[in-house]
Amino acid sequence: MNDSVNRPADGAPISVVLAGGGTAGHVEPAMAVADALTALHPDVRITALGTARGLETRLVPERGYHLELITPVPLPRKPTGDLVRLPGRVRRAVRQTRHVFDDVAVDVVIGFGGYVALPAYLAARGGVRRRRVPVVIHEANATAGIANKVGARSAQRVLSAVPGSGLKDAEVIGVPVRAxxxxxxxxxxxxxxxxxxxxxxxxxxxxxxxxxxxxxxxxxxxxxxxxxxxxxxxxxxxxxxxxxxxxxxxxxxxxxxxxxxxxxxxxxxxxxxxxxxxxxxxxxxxxxxxxxxxxxxxxxxxxxxxxxxxxxxxxxxxxxxxxxxxxxxxxxxxxxxxxxxxxxxxxxxxxxxxxxxxGHRDAAERVAAVALDIALSGRAARGRRR
Missing domain, CATH: 3.40.50.2000 (Glycogen Phosphorylase B;)
Incomplete structure (x- = not known):
């Protein structure tokens, strides 16, 4: 990675939001990337998105990272009452996520799928008077979930554990694993x-x-x-x-x-x-x-x-x-x-x-490097427009 990663142009810490709550299969890769981010850039500001019912309520604080809770958005695979309630949940969760983005001055979102990923991807798209936030997606499973399929349409980089995940142009890097x-x-x-x-x-x-x-x-x-x-x-x-x-x-x-x-x-x-x-x-x-x-x-x-x-x-x-x-x-x-x-x-x-x-031993470092490079590029571009 370029040495400039360790020297943000405006002096403020790089702010990364990790969206991967729900199960250990989503939280653990996110925490491995969080550790890699801090190793590459000790001043990085990391915020994990989660829900009150996910394992992240225990795992994220145990690893020493800040957790923000939003409304969970489970995506039902069959017509149920949850499908009727889905639009309202999505709107509420997106609104909550945008508040988090504003509070932490987010530079880049890294999504891992799960209940909090879809609101993060939708909130990152910006809107009227809101800037677009770059998104990096990592798909750990052999078959991509619905949230990552939606997010991949507008993500800047899409990474996956194995070939054939169903995400177009995904770069195969393995699953982020803790050091x-x-x-x-x-x-x-x-x-x-x-x-x-x-x-x-x-x-x-x-x-x-x-x-x-x-x-x-x-x-x-x-x-x-x-x-x-x-x-x-x-x-x-x-x-x-x-x-x-x-x-x-x-x-x-x-x-x-x-x-x-x-x-x-x-x-x-x-x-x-x-x-x-x-x-x-x-x-x-x-x-x-x-x-x-x-x-x-x-x-x-x-x-x-x-x-x-x-x-x-x-x-x-x-x-x-x-x-x-x-x-x-x-x-x-x-x-x-x-x-x-x-x-x-x-x-x-x-x-x-x-x-x-x-096995892939460097997946966490590769995800972290991609996200930091995108965050710095975004900062540089915003600085030139000022």
């Missing part, structure tokens, strides 16, 4: 990570998780395979979700440990401790797992529009993972695939290399 993950050296932190979870140094470790809420079908299949896994000499680190319970057999003397926790606060250590993962294939999960080069068995969520399967395909096709339907994830399958992979170091090594080659 604690992208900088992770699994081999170097293996001993520390295993000690943190009470896992032995000399035993293959299977990491199991189903996203922030857990996945009941994955929990059932893996827990039921605990005996077979133990007999194969496999230790397990299993995050089952705070709202779920896990029915585990009583271990036999000398069994490798089966460490079951509701939630993993240190995913970086979990990735470093593991040799193989069984997990869902949400965009953020695939991005993190591939960025650290961890071989994985991806189990796409069996509902929705099939985007989780599409998220995993680039890694699977490259040889960095396997894909199994939720209905086919049986205890027998878990035991057999874990035994086959975890007792085959050359195959695991090849999968590690393949996953790492597909």
């Amino acid at each position: 604690a993950i992208t900088a992770l050296d699994r081999a170097a932190q293996r001993a520390e990570a295993r000690a943190a979870f009470g896992l032995p140094d000399d035993t293959p470790v299977l990491l199991v998780f189903g996203g922030s809420q857990g996945a009941a079908s994955i929990n059932r299949a893996v827990s039921a395979a605990a005996g077979e896994l133990a007999r194969s000499g496999v230790a397990v680190l299993h995050a089952y979700g705070a709202k779920n319970t896990l029915d585990l057999r009583t271990p036999e003397p000398g069994d490798p440990p089966y460490v079951a926790v509701p939630y993993l606060n240190r995913m970086d250590l979990a990735y470093a401790a593991a040799d193989l993962a069984i997990c869902r294939s949400g965009a953020m999960t695939v991005a993190e797992v591939s960025a650290v080069g961890l071989p994985a068995v991806y189990v796409p969520l069996p509902i929705g529009n099939g985007e989780q399967r599409l998220n995993a395909l680039p890694v699977v096709n490259a040889g960095g993972g396997l894909l199994v339907d939720d209905a086919d994830l049986t205890p027998r399958f878990v035991a057999e695939v874990a035994d086959a992979l975890l007792t085959d170091p050359p195959r695991l090594s090849a999968m590690t290399s393949a996953a790492a080659q597909v």
